[in-house]
Amino acid sequence: MSNLTPAERKNCEECFKKADKSGDGKLSIQEMVGLIRSLGWSEKQFPDKDICDWFLEVDTDKSHSVDLNEFLTVCSKRPRTEINEANLRRTFKEFDKDGSGNVSASELKAALAKCEIKLSDAEVDQMIKAVDTSGDGQVSVEEFLAVFKKD
Incomplete structure (x- = not known):
């Protein structure tokens, strides 16, 4: 342990x-x-x-x-999963159900629910706003990757 x-x-x-x-x-x-x-x-x-x-x-x-x-x-x-760009891109693709290249609030909420994380629409919107640098109300792969970049 x-x-x-x-x-x-x-x-x-x-x-x-x-x-x-x-x-x-x-x-x-x-x-x-x-x-x-x-x-x-x-x-x-x-x-x-x-x-x-x-x-x-x-x-x-x-x-x-x-x-x-x-x-x-x-x-x-349990084996550790290395957090690297390839794994993050794969995860992003799993979230991006419609293949648009962006994760919408509904896609994020569905992905979190699959992990048994239930959030309100307002909480999901707040999560998106926290990383949505373009202001389009969605998360692009670049915005997603930026969350995990180390300074």
Whole structure:
């Protein structure tokens, strides 16, 4: 767990709490499947049988549930995704559903909802205004990339 930043640990803990539908501080196999599906992995991409096998590996104390410490251990072992221009451009294309070269408020809201981040129209508009240097009410790929540039 030592290689998780405080922000990553907090995100993992929030994800765990959201998945823990019973509120007992442990994830059942059903809750784990629900978590995997909510993250966007389909049955075809990550079959239930594979999730069950993975669950058994994660459940190191063999309690038939995954507690927060076991979950954080898994989070700390996940591969890091390098933030580079190619990955950012790929992400932008996923957001730009109509292929216009710009991300509209509705496209941004849909992309965030897919990640279970629900924002009001006003909040989404505020996000766009924060990066929309051209003032057209949308985010271009250049404006998107600028958010991630290090000074």
